[in-house]
Amino acid sequence: MTENTQWQKLEESLGYSFGDRHLLAEAMTHRSYANECPGQVPDNERLEFLGDAVLDLVISQYLMSKLPKSPEGELTRIRAEVVALPSLERLARSLDLGKGLLLGRGEERSNGRNKASLLADALEALFGAIFIDGGFDSARSVILPLFVPLLQQAAAEEGQDYKSRLQEVLQAAQRELPVYQLAETTGPAHERSYLVEVMIDGRLHGTGEGRTKKGAEQAAAQAALASLDKHS
Numbered sequence: 001m002t003e004n005t006q007w008q009k010l011e012e013s014l015g016y017s018f019g020d021r022h023l024l025a026e027a028m029t030h031r032s033y034a035n036e037c038p039g040q041v042p043d044n045e046r047l048e049f050l051g052d053a054v055l056d057l058v059i060s061q062y063l064m065s066k067l068p069k070s071p072e073g074e075l076t077r078i079r080a081e082v083v084a085l086p087s088l089e090r091l092a093r094s095l096d097l098g099k100g101l102l103l104g105r106g107e108e109r110s111n112g113r114n115k116a117s118l119l120a121d122a123l124e125a126l127f128g129a130i131f132i133d134g135g136f137d138s139a140r141s142v143i144l145p146l147f148v149p150l151l152q153q154a155a156a157e158e159g160q161d162y163k164s165r166l167q168e169v170l171q172a173a174q175r176e177l178p179v180y181q182l183a184e185t186t187g188p189a190h191e192r193s194y195l196v197e198v199m200i201d202g203r204l205h206g207t208g209e210g211r212t213k214k215g216a217e218q219a220a221a222q223a224a225l226a227s228l229d230k231h232s
Contacts, residue, residue, distance in 0.1 A: 004028070006100035013095045014126070016142050020133050023047075025102075027129040028122060030112065032104025041102075044125035045188075051128030052191070054136070055083055058143045059151070067155065082150040085193055085209050086219060088120035091146050097122055116209060117186060117193050162221035166198075169228060176201050178224065180217045183207070196220045 031043035098113035184195040196216035208219025
C-alpha cells in the first residue's frame with residue numbers, strides 16, 4: 001500500500017508519528033475497503049474496539065485526578081458526554097480525518113467520508129493504534145489535548161439535563177410536551193449508535209445521536225432548545 005500524504009498531515013495534527021506505519025493504515029481502513037481489497041490491510045474495527053477502552057481509561061484517570069470530590073455518578077456523566085458520538089465526530093472533523101479514510105466504492109459514493117459514525121470509529125481506531133504503537137503514555141499525550149476543553153465544558157455544566165429543561169420551557173409556554181422517537185439504530189451489537197427525533201406539537205424540532213438511547217434523547221432535546229431559542 002502506498003503512503004497516504006493525508007496521513008502525514010494527520011500525524012502532524014495529532015503530534016504523534018507512528019513507528020509502525022501498518023498500524024496507521026489499519027486505523028484508517030474501513031471494512032468496505034478491506035472487503036474490496038482482501039489481503040492488503042485489515043479493517044479498523046479491532047483497533048476501534050481497543051481505542052474505545054483506551055479513551056475511557058484516559059478520560060477516567062484525568063477526571064479522577066482533576067475532580068477528587070466529585071461522586072461516581074457525576075464522573076460517569078462527564079465521561080459519557082465527552083466520548084459520545086457528536087464529540088468524537090467534531091474532533092475527527094477538526095483533524096480532517098475523513099480525507100485520509102480508505103473506503104470502498106460504495107461508501108465513497110454514499111459520502112462515507114462525512115458520515116459521523118465512520119469518523120468517530122476511525123478516531124477511536126487511531127487511539128487504539130497509538131496505544132499499540134507507543135503505549136499508554138503516548139495515547140494519553142494525544143487524547144488529552146483533544147478532550148480537555150470538552151471535559152472542562154462538561155464539568156462546568158454539572159447536572160445539565162436538556163430533557164428537563166425542554167419540558168420546563170414548553171410547560172411555561174403552555175405547549176404540548178415533547179415526544180421522543182427512535183429514528184434509526186446503526187452499528188454492531190457491541191457499538192450501537194442511536195438516532196432520536198424530538199417532536200413538539202406534531203413537528204420535528206430536533207435530532208440527536210448517541211451511543212445510548214438516553215444520550216441520544218438528551219442530544220435531541222439540546223437541539224430542540226437551540227431551535228426554540230433561535231425562533232423565539
